[in-house]
Amino acid sequence: MVSRRPVARRRQPRERSSQGTSRQDDTEIGHRSDENGATVRLNPTTTSHRSEVTVLFDLDGTLCVHDQSTDALLDAAFDAVGIDRYCGPTDLRSAAAAVEPAESDVEFYRRCLRVAAERAGADPADAGSIALAYDDAIDHGAVSFRDGAADALEAAIDSGRRVGLVTNGARGTQRTKLDALGITDRFETRVYAEPEFGVKPEPYPFERALGNLEADPATTTYVGDSLRADVAGANALGMETVWTPTDVTELGPDDPEPDHTLPSLAGLAALV
Incomplete structure (x- = not known):
């Protein structure tokens, strides 16, 4: 694991746009099963926070890889x-x-x-x-967990943090992948691409997830594999960023700088 900036340092969150709190149907509010196996709806407008901190994940290249x-x-x-x-x-x-x-x-x-x-x-x-x-x-159901991803997701959930998904993929495509992995209901909110409002690194999808979870960017960690879409977008809103590169692991002079670089998601448990 490489940490390039002190964890304690936080950027000041940018003022939210009105889009970040406007639409309730852009995303899905998830469910989890309680210890008795009963399904519990996790709606941020009716459920109290279990923790002051939140973890948001990207999907493609971060949690899953294509089998084809x-x-x-x-x-x-x-x-x-x-x-x-x-x-x-x-x-x-x-x-x-x-x-x-x-x-x-x-x-x-x-x-x-x-x-x-x-x-x-x-x-x-x-x-x-x-x-x-x-x-x-492409068979969108032909996906597998990236090494360490399943354990990283469960570690984030077990830590008591609120957990969400922010992806640039379309709802239908991404739901197919989530269902194939068996993790559709592991997120309290799932934000899919809404091109008319902007995709990552634009602020809308991040702000939509933060709004659904009533989360503060300053106490939110974002995990993703793309410097341009994930790290740049989350940095701009003041979130702690974890970069999980799949190919290039060195930053260029003009690249956005993540707080942490994890060649393997197995290292995420130590951060959450």
Whole structure:
């Protein structure tokens, strides 16, 4: 584990936008089972806080990884549109680090493929059709926990902290993944992508989760694998940030700085 800033230092929270408290139907309020197996609805408007601190998790790349290989998905996508393949998994990951978060999965794939095409000297005009084919080839239920993720989630819950999910994925796609992992009901709130209000790193999804949990950013820890979407967005609101990189582990000169860097989520229990 690498800690780059003192844990005690907190940023001052930015003034909340009106979007952060406006809509009640943007997210789902979760349920958990009590010690007798009974399902208990956890609604922040009616449930008292069990703790002053909160943990928010990202999903893709943080709690879960795809079982399908990127190589096979790229083969399927390029074959479907009849175009010679011009990039591999490493090229796609490199392109992903260079593009901004998008309002949908397909748009994110399009941006990545466009960058990969330009770098390979290929025609980027076909990136949109390849992105659609790539998305069609994905089985969103074929996911597994990232190493240490299941234990990290349970450690956060067992610590007495309030636990939520903030993801840039669409509700249907992400619910499929959560159901496959068996953790849909482990979160007190689940915030999915609402492109019309902004996706991470925009403040809306973070503020929506904080509002649902009646949480203070200064006593909230955010855990995610993306410097641009997760760390930058949570930093801006004054949350403690835990970066869980999957590939690049060194910060660039212009990268947002997390409070902690965990190569493995197994180290999260020591922080919560």
